[in-house]
Amino acid sequence: MSKNNRRYIIAGNWKMHMTRADAQSLVTELVETLGRETAVRTLVCPPFTALSDVGKILENSNIALGAQNMHAEPSGAFTGEVSAAMLRDLFVTHVIIGHSERRSLFGETDRQVNNKVQAALKSSLKPIMCVGESLQEREADQTLAVIERQMSVGLAKVAKSKAEQLIIAYEPIWAIGTGRAATPAMAQEVHAAIRALLAKQFGDEKAAQIRILYGGSVKPTNAKELFEQEDIDGALVGGASLQAASFIKIAQAAYAMM
Numbered sequence: 001m002s003k004n005n006r007r008y009i010i011a012g013n014w015k016m017h018m019t020r021a022d023a024q025s026l027v028t029e030l031v032e033t034l035g036r037e038t039a040v041r042t043l044v045c046p047p048f049t050a051l052s053d054v055g056k057i058l059e060n061s062n063i064a065l066g067a068q069n070m071h072a073e074p075s076g077a078f079t080g081e082v083s084a085a086m087l088r089d090l091f092v093t094h095v096i097i098g099h100s101e102r103r104s105l106f107g108e109t110d111r112q113v114n115n116k117v118q119a120a121l122k123s124s125l126k127p128i129m130c131v132g133e134s135l136q137e138r139e140a141d142q143t144l145a146v147i148e149r150q151m152s153v154g155l156a157k158v159a160k161s162k163a164e165q166l167i168i169a170y171e172p173i174w175a176i177g178t179g180r181a182a183t184p185a186m187a188q189e190v191h192a193a194i195r196a197l198l199a200k201q202f203g204d205e206k207a208a209q210i211r212i213l214y215g216g217s218v219k220p221t222n223a224k225e226l227f228e229q230e231d232i233d234g235a236l237v238g239g240a241s242l243q244a245a246s247f248i249k250i251a252q253a254a255y256a257m258m
């Protein structure tokens, strides 16, 4: 296929949902269907409180464990926060950084995102750095300017040797949780711009290896047409990741592309 052998990633962002019992039953269902598959990287990002239990069920499966956030410092007086080392301790391999909800509801800045990306890479966690414009920014024709700022500050000082560990998620804010996904063409346009920015910073070869996920109202019904786009390498799924059936269907749409 023409996507430079990039393996699709289908990541579930459970947000602030799922007690331990709910999490265990959801992930048990996922393991039954997706646990042996290797053609696509599947990944679940439960809340911190369920990481340990979910991790135990994922042991010996091919589904990876991700967190939804982390602090940039290795330890210290940061009440309520969790470090990269604490995540590693639970066999977490991926971490979502700079989700738009972190940015808009918790005041996370591009600079903080950059500190977290660097800290994650230093601890061998794969950061899934989220970028995306608001509806107002899109309507004001600011989309690419916003993405460029989020990318350049967010990835500042990231070494070229670590570039292929990066995962970028393009999530237009107006598409998150609204049922209104970007059209495949709209998403592809931004994904191509993101890959061009990656190429400028890391060179063409590295940029061709980095996975760029789309997020924002991904569902079984729109996954295939999104995955067919040249620069869309999978999805960061919110609402549809809370039910095994819909998450599995989205993953299967990615398998069907291989």
Ligand code: PGA
Residues within 6 Å of the ligand: 013, 171, 175, 176, 177, 178, 179, 215, 216, 217, 218, 236, 237, 238, 239, 240
């Ligand atoms: P959604 O959320 O799939 O519910 O739109 C995506 C996200 O916020 O990562």
